[in-house]
Amino acid sequence: MKKSITKQARRTITTAISPYDILEMLLHDRGIEDLSTYLQPPHPDSIEEALWNTEHDQGSLNSFFELLKKVRESKGTIVIYGDYDADGITSTTILWKAFNEMGFRVFPYIPNRKTEGYGFSHKGIDHVCEVYSPALVLAVDHGIVAKEHVSYFREKRIPVVIIDHHQKDPDNYPDNALYLFYSTEYSAAALSYLAARRIYAYLRDSGQLTPMQAVLVKKLLSADLLALAALGLVADVIPLIGGARSVAYHGLKAFSRISMPGLKTLCAISGVVRKELRSYEVGYYLAPRLNAFGRIGEALDGVRLLCSPNSHMAERFGAMAQDLNKKRQILVESAMKSIEETVHESASFIVALGEEWEEGILGLIAGKLVSAYGKPAIALTKGEKGYKASGRSAPGFAMTKFLRSLPVSFASIGGHDGACGLTISIDEYPRLLETLSQSEIVINPPKVSADLDIPFSHITHSLFEVLQKMAPFGAGNPDPLFFSQSTLHAIKSFGKTSQHLIYSFRDGYNDFLDIIHFNAQASPLRSKNGESCGVFFYGG
Structure with missing residues (x-):
């Protein structure tokens, strides 16, 4: 989504102040009142109890715990029925690892994107029942709109517990599920982590775990599983505020303590060598490699990577992740080269149909269309039963809610404000295009004002270090944006073929700032030497 950045900052600094003064200004202007909680978020264990009293009463939770006790004693099977994106893969891994180490007989299951689609399906349910004969099914990262499928499980006398964060319908x-761990403020991975903590506490306190099991699971919850929760949270672009900020803050730090071979391998193949990760590294290096499994491979292989018992197996699945990620990049690049031939543009929406596109890259295509056109976008491809599609929204527009309100018959639809997945028949597709063309949605590009108008002399390493106290950055907690009115002093090239550029700017206080542009084809600046221009830069 293109942004309109105004040259007006919320504040202008003209005097010498310390980095901590700048930090205080930023926090004040963002309306952060509880500074101690923001700067030092509480551990996720402090938010569990309040979370589990929203959808079902305590009696339902007790029924779930009693069932767990019976399943464990009878050596019954639990199936973790997950989803094929990074949030779903990490959710499935968290729960499988926790239940396995607590002595349960547990199997992960993630449906095939092409043959079964998202979430529950009669085909997937029949397969799970035939192969595993489960005594309990946990749906993770889906299920909040699956009343019919929960009923299908109940017909087979199999109880279902749902852990989900998507919009209700x-x-x-x-409401026929045994219990729901539900909140739209977290990702499924974060909810799965919090659920695992709650289940662990119950089993430990009721004496159902051996001392060794209790110690091992406690260690996992303090490190690897917490890191996985942060990975899924950041990958799903959940606003990093409140409890979600706590999970991200402590989870990113937990990467320094991980021991699972698969998680270590994922970091290694992604080129991430820092012990404590930043949200940027998770979102742009780790998550795409996990997503590649579900987009054009088998998502369950992503779980196998993370749950690998040794480095040899982890390296094998790690190599698979690398290959799939490269293939995914090639497929998206190929689709975008001919995208204009497939685009239907209306005043409010962009729709693109590529009958040969891989289903797994539709969301990526839709996201690129949003960036290019500044409108909500839907990308479709031909499936076994009509067209399958992924949609990406524009900021401030509740896409899934809007599409559900249209006089169009979708075979299935689900998602949240920012994204959706749907299936529509070939006969109904023209009606969707016509309806969208007649829809009037006013979406203005978000205007972003710089946090501070700041002299170059204040841009120091000390300021950067102090601003890291605001991390983790991401949705709901963006990097601080600074602005300086300056003059373009010079542009110089360097490198073997002069492929890099250095822009030198001078502000009104006669201080200089150099900015490097690597692999520049040509200078994108319209300003000439000596002309006035504004410089925007992030400080996170």
């Missing part, structure tokens, strides 16, 4: 709300 009142007509399909699964």
Whole structure:
């Protein structure tokens, strides 16, 4: 989504102040009142109890715990029925690892994107029941609109517990599930982590774990599983505020203590060598490699990578992740080269149909269309039963809610404000195009004002270090944006073929700032030497 950045900053600094003064200004202007909680978020163990009293009463939770006790004693099977994106893969891994180490017989299952689609399906349910004969099914990262499928499980006398964060649909709300761990403020991985903590506490306190099991699971919850929760949270672009900020803050730090061979391998193949990770590294290096499994491979292989018992197996699945990620990049690049031939543009929406596109890259294509056109976008491809699609929204527009309100018959639809997945028949597709063309949605590009108008002399390493106290950055907690009015002093090239550029700027206080542009084809600046221009830069 293109942003309109105004040259007006919220504040202008003209005097010498310390980095901590700048930090205080930023926090004040963002409306952060509880500074201690923001700068030192509490551990996620402090938010569990408040979370589990929203959807079901305590009696339902007790029924779930009693069932766990019976399943464990009878050596019954639990199936973790997950989803094929990074949040779903990490959710499935967290729960499988926790239940396995607590002595349960547990199997992960993630449906095939092409043959089964998202979430529950009769085909997937029949397969799970035939192969595993589960005594309990946990749906993770889906299920909040699966009332019919929960009923199908109940017909087979199999209880279902749902862990989900997507938008509800009142007509399909699964009030027939045994229990729901539900909140839209977290990702499924974060909810799965919090659920695992709660389940562990119950089993430990009721004497159902051996001392060795209790110690091992406690260690996992303090490191690897917490790191996985942060990975899924950041990958799903959840606003990093409140409890979600706590999970991200402590989870990113937990990467310095991980011991699971698969998680270590994922970091290694991604080129991430820092012990404590930043949200940027998770979102742009780790998550795409996990997502590649579900996009054009088998998502369950992503779980196998993370759960690998030794480095040899982890390296094998790590190499697979690298290959799939490269293939995914090639497929998206190929699709975008001919995208204009497939685009239907209306005043409010962009729709693109590529009958040969891989289903797994539709969301990436839709995201690129949003960036290019500044409008919500839907990318479709031909599936076994009509067209399958992924949509990406523009900021401030509730896409899934809007599409559900249209007089169009979708075979299935689900998602949240920022993204959706849907299936529509070939016969119904023209009606969707016509309806969208007649829809009037006013979406203005978000205007972003710089946090501070700041002299170059204040841009120091000390300021950068102090600003890291605001991390983790991401949705809901963006990097600080600074602005300086300056003059373009010079542009110089360097490198073997002069492929890099250095821009030298001078502000009104006669201080200089050099900015390097690597592998520049040509200078993108319209300003000439000596002309006035504004410089925007992030400080996170």
